[in-house]
Amino acid sequence: MKAKVLITRLNDGKIHSGQSLATEFGVSRTAIWKIIQRALKEGFNIRTVRGHGYQLASPVDFLDQEIIVKNVESVSSRPLALSVVDEIDSTNAEVMRLLARGECVTPVVTAETQTAGRGRRGQPWCSPAGENIYLSMGLSLSGGFSAVDGLSLVLGVAVADALEYLGAAPVGLKWPNDIFIDGAKVGGILVELQGELQDGVVHAIVGLGLNVHMTAAPAIEQAWTSLALARPQLTWSRNALVSTLITSIADASDKFQSVGFAGFRSSWQSRDVFFSRHIMARDGELQGVGQGIDHSGNYVLRTIEGDVAVRSGEISLRFAS
Numbered sequence: 679m680k681a682k683v684l685i686t687r688l689n690d691g692k693i694h695s696g697q698s699l700a701t702e703f704g705v706s707r708t709a710i711w712k713i714i715q716r717a718l719k720e721g722f723n724i725r726t727v728r729g730h731g732y733q734l735a736s737p738v739d740f741l742d743q744e745i746i747v748k749n750v751e752s753v754s755s756r757p758l759a760l761s762v763v764d765e766i767d768s769t770n771a772e773v774m775r776l777l778a779r780g781e782c783v784t785p786v787v788t789a790e791t792q793t794a795g796r797g798r799r800g801q802p803w804c805s806p807a808g809e810n811i812y813l814s815m816g817l818s819l820s821g822g823f824s825a826v827d828g829l830s831l832v833l834g835v836a837v838a839d840a841l842e843y844l845g846a847a848p849v850g851l852k853w854p855n856d857i858f859i860d861g862a863k864v865g866g867i868l869v870e871l872q873g874e875l876q877d878g879v880v881h882a883i884v885g886l887g888l889n890v891h892m893t894a895a896p897a898i899e900q901a902w903t904s905l906a907l908a909r910p911q912l913t914w915s916r917n918a919l920v921s922t923l924i925t926s927i928a929d930a931s932d933k934f935q936s937v938g939f940a941g942f943r944s945s946w947q948s949r950d951v952f953f954s955r956h957i958m959a960r961d962g963e964l965q966g967v968g969q970g971i972d973h974s975g976n977y978v979l980r981t982i983e984g985d986v987a988v989r990s991g992e993i994s995l996r997f998a999s
């Protein structure tokens with residue numbers, strides 16, 4: 679039996695004894711105990727109430743393929759090849775495999791949990807089950823590899839637009855593509871390019887990790903937040919978020935193809951968390967005041983020797999303390 683079936687039963691918030699669950703599902707109490715242990719390992723927050731049974735600490739907002747597809751199709755005529763999976767190594771890795779098999783033009787994969795979620799610069803991405811969004815899309819862009827310049831910044835704008843549409847404003851962007859709320863990271867974007875270039879078409883695998891319901895993550899070292907922590911007055915539905923994000927990313931990618939990065943520059947600048955702040959790069963070797971991005975999407979620092987443009991992927995920027 680899948681952990682998801684048991685969690686769905688516990689989703690009423692009540693305490694269920696091991697015996698009642700065992701009877702209901704026609705398995706032994708030991709089998710129930712094993713599933714609970716597996717669910718705990720996957721990151722579900724289940725309390726054991728001694729002498730009484732099991733209870734979910736908070737309701738799980740499961741992803742639902744049908745709801746997401748219906749929502750996306752109601753606002754766009756775009757056919758959607760969406761897979762919603764319980765567990766995957768990495769949604770980016772899965773989109774790469776789908777593109778390599780050539781089965782769909784714009785594959786979209788979202789998962790309840792990732793066992794090998796990856797972040798930028800080889801960092802792992804914390805992916806507890808049922809809490810957050812792990813979403814990847816395979817975008818095909820014409821114009822060769824240079825056509826992809828600026829795409830990751832454009833995606834930051836698309837994600838910020840979607841979150842603000844759903845009520846999370848103001849949403850900030852930390853160059854090159856971290857999503858910030860109230861001075862802490864709420865999400866990140868990883869863009870990976872598929873090696874093959876056919877007829878000038880590049881496949882960009884766009885992966886978004888967004889913290890939604892998460893309230894604890896001891897493994898994350900930097901300042902982080904989640905939508906539930908930062909905007910607790912709103913009810914966050916992962917299905918509504920995923921649908922809005924898919925639509926916003928696909929629309930932004932279409933607009934990027936027709937007008938280029940210029941169409942997004944001012945939207946990016948208005949959300950720049952580094953603007954006018956004292957920041958450093960290259961482990962402190964380079965220090966200056968944030969000036970925003972130039973026409974190519976490089977970040978400009980005003981140093982005592984003049985303005986220096988920092989290239990995406992070259993180095994990372996951080997606040998000088």
Ligand code: BTN
Nearest residue numbers: 768770795796797798866885887
């Ligand atoms: C970052 O380091 O800020 C980028 C994090 C990107 C994480 C997402 S989660 C969905 C997709 N699958 C992955 O393995 N990574 C990206």
